[in-house]
Amino acid sequence: MQFEQITIVGVGLIGGSIGLAAKERALAGRIVGVGRDASNLVCARELGAIDSFTTNLAESVRSASLVVVCTPVDRIADIVLEAARHCRPGTILTDAGSTKREIVRVVHNEIVEDVFFVGSHPLAGSEKTGVEYARADMFRDRVTVVTPSSQTDKSACDKVVEFWKTLQSIVSILSPEEHDAAVAMTSHLPHALASAVAGCTPRAYLNLTAGGFRDVTRIAAGDPGLWVAIFLANREYVLSALDRFSNRLDEFKRLLAAGDSAGLMRWLAEGKQVRDAVGS
């Protein structure tokens, strides 16, 4: 048992999976869920993701040793700061947000003394949302990025790293900036493209789609609200990633317009090489 009490703020797909995984690994004495929607919390308790719940943030963190904030990214910093004011000295707070730079900066600048914040981002989840899809093995063999800055407490960081490792995640340590630049390319860009393809496909053609279309567009089914917040929080890096992508696609257009068979072959082979390195 690493923590006497873990409080999970926002018990949806990710928060619920943290609860299930933490219970499976006997990581906490008790797990408290907190959120605005009591019926969702009832459901989370029935699924075994949390032991008890409240809709009162202050109350939920008062006895917490670890607080994990799993809300949409645009609410994380405020919630961490608010929760921190009600924590005992020594409490560690972390999050599961898809962007890190703004969150880490704002929290480190404004957080009360005697508690510790460490930014995290488990690269897990799916286009589905809701605690009903939570799984105890959500983080197994998946990367979680932990993003200390120069202001992050070293010992708190170690404990957060240990926390994710106990959930069977592979931990990667990056600066908040390195993290945001990387996920702009590997996650936010693909999401925008998936949505762009889906959004420009005429309805009349939808019965002529096969596995390729379904794969490429799958994540476009994700929650628009969550993604607006992610894109806005990572705007500059996403715009750079879009430029990088557009340059690559322009190359394809030029080769195709010119009927350059050898050039197209090389271009496609480069993409295949990267894809083959990733695994199914």
Place this chain on the structure above:
Amino acid sequence: MQFEQITIVGVGLIGGSIGLAAKERALAGRIVGVGRDASNLVCARELGAIDSFTTNLAESVRSASLVVVCTPVDRIADIVLEAARHCRPGTILTDAGSTKREIVRVVHNEIVEDVFFVGSHPLAGSEKTGVEYARADMFRDRVTVVTPSSQTDKSACDKVVEFWKTLQSIVSILSPEEHDAAVAMTSHLPHALASAVAGCTPRAYLNLTAGGFRDVTRIAAGDPGLWVAIFLANREYVLSALDRFSNRLDEFKRLLAAGDSAGLMRWLAEGKQVRDAVGS
């Protein structure tokens, strides 16, 4: 039994699956495979996809009632025309190529009399290639487009439709042009984008990819040679599809650069709506 002998030219993923499905549905008295690589044909016979084989095209089609050409698209028209010269009168030829306009046009203009060609495209397959991945249920509940033109024999077309239906496919009838315009959007465009994303992702970021990246880029693992042929055969429609996509993505860039939260929400919701209509 609808056909005394079916000859499959090119016994890979699709050709092999046709053989397996035809045998399972007792569609042919015998199934003959033909190709350039005898060792592949030995493998296909061992897997039960064909009854016998030859590397001689003329010989393979001499007693065929139905010939199905499953080679890369840039070789289909020539093979159909060559095979047709050795068929008995009344033989029906079809194909499984991803593009139809050029193939149907060239074949109808040049084919010998007394045999019948009907273009087909089963929307099935995957990023994998080779008869070892062939499956008897490859076409079940998948759409196959049959593309008669004004020059296509009506009764031969009916028989080809029946053939695909017996393989449990859902048949859609379109003109070659309608087909090519549609698959440019639903298949060729997604392939180019998947490859472009993979191709522009820095290697250093590959360990920071999750399910979204894997889904979006999966088809980029497809065979570059096959896809060069497809892109070149459908160049004009693919270029139009790319323009349509770029306009859609430019909208996203503008909304993001402007920080237009409501606009991004609407843009993402439109993509989600299309994706939700497709099914997993």
